[in-house]
């Protein structure tokens with residue numbers, strides 16, 4: 001399980017209802033961060049290796065299953081309460097309940113769900129990761145966003161950088177990569193190499 005103490009940033013997302021949208025569900029649609037999906041827009045640039053809390057506040061009248069690509073996450077809380085045991089494991093979807101109460105002229109009480117995730121796979125703007133409502137109709141109508149995970153493909157996890165001495169060269173490279181270790185007290189290393197599309201080797 002991921003630790004809140006390791007969190008680099010809390011990202012705050014919103015789910016809400018919108019009127020005046022054209023499309024198969026128009027004029028009403030459900031939206032993330034106050035806008036419909038735009039394939040030319042990247043919402044977040046996540047530094048590779050980041051541990052993050054995503055806090056999703058929903059004023060939608062409807063519940064939405066929120067799905068994210070790339071990572072599995074641990075749910076921290078649903079409307080302030082710790083998750084039930086069945087929801088305490090690794091997840092890639094979490095149900096965001098609709099707002100509590102509300103009606104004409106009354107916004108009700110929004111729902112708030114928090115989860116924690118670690119982003120370890122690189123993704124550029126050509127092949128970004130998505131997050132979206134897992135109800136296909138809502139997703140197709142634009143309830144989706146994109147993020148990239150940035151950092152040099154031969155970048156080094158900052159947390160471990162000072163734990164031992166080494167150098168990587170040439171950087172960047174498209175063929176041979178040399179890793180030189182100069183810490184005499186270490187006898188074994190674990191190295192994870194991914195390509196620019198986030199695929200392990």
Ligand SMILES: [Cu+2]
Pocket residue numbers: 030063064065133134135138139143
């Ligand atoms: Cu939805």
